[in-house]
Amino acid sequence: MPFELPELYINPQFSWGPPEEELKLDDGAPFELYSKTDPLEALDWFTYKREADASDSDSDAEAVAANKGKVFKQVEDNARLNALRTEREKAVMFNPRNNGARNAKMAAGKKGGKDNRNNNQRRNRRKVTELPNTYNASAMAVVQHVMKQTDMTKLRMDALPKVVELGLYGTPPLYNTGIESATCARPLPLDESKYDEDYFMRGLTTEDPELRKIMGEAQRHPLVVVTDEILSLLMVCTRSSYPWHIRVLNYNNIWILVKGEESNIEKQWVSETAGHEIRPSEGADNRAERISSLGEESTKVYDCFARASCSKSFAQVKTNRSPFSRKQPRMYSYRRYIMHDGTPDRYDIVARCEVDALMPRTNDRVRCFALLEQCVVSEKDSSWRREGLLKNAASFLPIEYAHNGCKIARWTALSLLSDAKLMKIGFVTCEEKMEKGQRVFNHKQHEVLSVQTYSPASLATQFGIDVSNMWAIVDHIMRPFIEGHSICPSILMKPGDKSELVVVEEEDDDDDSEEDDLDEDGDDGDDGDDKDDE
Known part of the structure; x- marks a missing residue:
C-alpha cells in the first residue's frame, strides 16, 4: 500500500492557527489563540498564591489526620547502642590513623582520633634546653x-x-x-x-x-x-x-x-x-x-x-x-x-x-665567613660529604639558610656595611677519627670541604x-x-x-657594694653593743 501524506490545512486569509474544530481542550472547553494585538489582563498573583497555600494546608491537615496511627516513637535500646559502639571500635582497629570522614567529629582523647595522635607527638617531642640570659636585671631595675x-x-x-x-x-x-681548591674528596x-x-x-x-x-x-x-x-x-x-x-x-x-x-x-x-x-x-x-x-x-x-x-x-x-x-x-x-x-x-x-x-x-x-656543620654522634658520617656538597653544591646554601638564617643574614649585613663586593663562604666540618673501631667526629680539628663565592646584593635578594x-x-x-x-x-x-x-x-x-659594707658595719656595731652589755 503506497504511503500518502495527510491533507494540509490552509488557513483562510487574515487568519492563523489550527482549524476552529480543533480549538478545544481535552475536556471540551474551547480556547482562543493569543495575538500580539490583544491586550493583557492584570492578574492578582497574591490572591492566587494565598488560595493555593490554603489548599495545600488543608491537604496537609488531611494527611496528618490519616497518619495519626503511624507516628514513629523514639525507643532507647542500650543493647543496640553498645553494639554500635563495638562495631565502630573494630573499624578503628583496622584503620589506625582514622582517616574517615567521622574523624572530624570525634571528641578529643577518643581512641584512634587525630587529636589523640597529635597529643602523643607533643608528649614525645624532644626537649630543648635553652641558654640562660646574658644579663640578669634585678626586680628593682627600671x-x-x-x-x-x-x-x-x-x-x-x-x-x-x-x-x-x-x-x-x-x-x-x-x-x-x-x-678554593678544597673539595669533599680532598678537603x-x-x-x-x-x-x-x-x-x-x-x-x-x-x-x-x-x-x-x-x-x-x-x-x-x-x-x-x-x-x-x-x-x-x-x-x-x-x-x-x-x-x-x-x-x-x-x-x-x-x-x-x-x-x-x-x-x-x-x-x-x-x-x-x-x-x-x-x-x-x-x-x-x-x-x-x-x-x-x-x-x-x-x-x-x-x-x-x-x-x-x-x-x-x-x-x-x-x-x-x-x-x-x-x-x-x-x-x-x-x-x-x-x-x-x-x-x-x-x-x-x-x-x-x-x-x-x-x-x-x-x-x-x-669578607670571609665559615659555616660549620652540626655533627652529631648519631650520624656515622658527615651529611655534607655524603649528600649536600658532593651532589648539589650550587644550591646548598639556600638549604642551610633555613637552619642558620640569622647568621647568614648577619654576614650579608656585614658585607654591605663594609662595601664588600664578594662574600667567601667556607663549608667546614669536623675531622673524622677512629676510636675502638668506630668512626667518630673530632670537634677540635676541622676540614674545609668547599668555598663558594657570592655577591652580597644578590644574596640579599635571593633570601628576601x-x-x-x-x-x-x-x-x-x-x-x-x-x-x-x-x-x-x-x-x-x-x-x-x-x-x-x-x-x-x-x-x-x-651601690650594691656600699649596701653590703653598711650591712657589715651594722653587724659589727651590734656585736660591739652586745660586748658592752656583757
Missing part, C-alpha cells in the same frame, strides 16, 4: 622600653642612609685563592693551633683611638658610635633567638654602643633558626653537641677560616696605620651613615667596618633580606635614646625566653 621582634619585621625606611667614607686603616692582606685541613683568642679579639668601641678622636670633635647632629659587629646584630635582631646584651652609654649628645663581657655578641651559633628536631640543646648528653659548645667551636672556626683565607702578601693600597697592634691583619673602614638626611630628625651613625682581604689585581673588598627593613630596625631601636625616652647608661638585651628586645636601666655595682 624597664624603659620593650620592642616586639614580630613588630619590627614590618618596618621600612623611605630612603636608605647616605654613606660617607671617613678613612681606611690597617694593612689589608690579599685573598688566598688556593683555599683542606684548617689550621687552628697557632692562634690565641686575643689574636682574633675585636677592639671595643670605647678602646678604638680613631672612634675616640671622632667623638672628641664637635657634632652638629646626634651621633651614634658603634662597630659593624654590633650594628649587624641589631639589623637582624628579628631573626635571633639566643640571648645577648649591649651596653648603651651617653656623652654630650653621643650614644656609644659597647659590647659587654660575656654578651654573646661575637658568637657564631649553629642551627639557631633550625626546627625543633635539629636545633641543639644545652642539656644534651654529649657536651660537644650543646649550644654553648657548638657556639664556641663555630666562633673559633669562623676566625681561623678568615685567617686561612688571607695570604702572606699584602695589597698595595694607601691606608693609615692600624689602630690595633698584635691583632689579625685586616683593613678597617670608618664610615658615617647619615640617617634622615635633610630632615629635622637627622642623626649620624659612625661605624668601624672590617674588610678581611682584597682580591688580587682588582683590589675588590672581600630587605636592606630597608634592616636600617628601619636600627632606627626604631635608637630613636628612643635620641629622643630622650631612654636614659643612659642602659642595657639593650635580648632575653632567651622571649621574642622581644628590652631596654633596662643599668644597675650600679658600687
Whole structure:
C-alpha cells in the first residue's frame, strides 16, 4: 500500500492557527489563540498564591489526620547502642590513623582520633634546653622600653642612609685563592693551633683611638658610635633567638654602643633558626653537641677560616696605620651613615667596618665567613660529604639558610656595611677519627670541604633580606635614646625566653657594694653593743 501524506490545512486569509474544530481542550472547553494585538489582563498573583497555600494546608491537615496511627516513637535500646559502639571500635582497629570522614567529629582523647595522635607527638617531642640570659636585671631595675621582634619585621625606611667614607686603616692582606681548591674528596685541613683568642679579639668601641678622636670633635647632629659587629646584630635582631646584651652609654649628645663581657655578641651559633628536631640543646648528653659548645667551636672556626683565607702578601693600597697592634691583619673602614638626611630628625651613625682581604689585581673588598656543620654522634658520617656538597653544591646554601638564617643574614649585613663586593663562604666540618673501631667526629680539628663565592646584593635578594627593613630596625631601636625616652647608661638585651628586645636601666655595682659594707658595719656595731652589755 503506497504511503500518502495527510491533507494540509490552509488557513483562510487574515487568519492563523489550527482549524476552529480543533480549538478545544481535552475536556471540551474551547480556547482562543493569543495575538500580539490583544491586550493583557492584570492578574492578582497574591490572591492566587494565598488560595493555593490554603489548599495545600488543608491537604496537609488531611494527611496528618490519616497518619495519626503511624507516628514513629523514639525507643532507647542500650543493647543496640553498645553494639554500635563495638562495631565502630573494630573499624578503628583496622584503620589506625582514622582517616574517615567521622574523624572530624570525634571528641578529643577518643581512641584512634587525630587529636589523640597529635597529643602523643607533643608528649614525645624532644626537649630543648635553652641558654640562660646574658644579663640578669634585678626586680628593682627600671624597664624603659620593650620592642616586639614580630613588630619590627614590618618596618621600612623611605630612603636608605647616605654613606660617607671617613678613612681606611690597617694593612689589608690579599685573598688566598688556593683555599678554593678544597673539595669533599680532598678537603683542606684548617689550621687552628697557632692562634690565641686575643689574636682574633675585636677592639671595643670605647678602646678604638680613631672612634675616640671622632667623638672628641664637635657634632652638629646626634651621633651614634658603634662597630659593624654590633650594628649587624641589631639589623637582624628579628631573626635571633639566643640571648645577648649591649651596653648603651651617653656623652654630650653621643650614644656609644659597647659590647659587654660575656654578651654573646661575637658568637657564631649553629642551627639557631633550625626546627625543633635539629636545633641543639644545652642539656644534651654529649657536651660537644650543646649550644654553648657548638657556639664556641663555630666562633673559633669562623676566625681561623678568615685567617686561612688571607695570604702572606699584602695589597698595595694607601691606608693609615692600624689602630690595633698584635691583632689579625685586616683593613678597617670608618664610615658615617647619615640617617634622615635633610630632615629635622637627622642623626649620624659612625661605624668601624672590617674588610678581611682584597682580591688580587682588582683590589675588590672581600669578607670571609665559615659555616660549620652540626655533627652529631648519631650520624656515622658527615651529611655534607655524603649528600649536600658532593651532589648539589650550587644550591646548598639556600638549604642551610633555613637552619642558620640569622647568621647568614648577619654576614650579608656585614658585607654591605663594609662595601664588600664578594662574600667567601667556607663549608667546614669536623675531622673524622677512629676510636675502638668506630668512626667518630673530632670537634677540635676541622676540614674545609668547599668555598663558594657570592655577591652580597644578590644574596640579599635571593633570601628576601630587605636592606630597608634592616636600617628601619636600627632606627626604631635608637630613636628612643635620641629622643630622650631612654636614659643612659642602659642595657639593650635580648632575653632567651622571649621574642622581644628590652631596654633596662643599668644597675650600679658600687651601690650594691656600699649596701653590703653598711650591712657589715651594722653587724659589727651590734656585736660591739652586745660586748658592752656583757
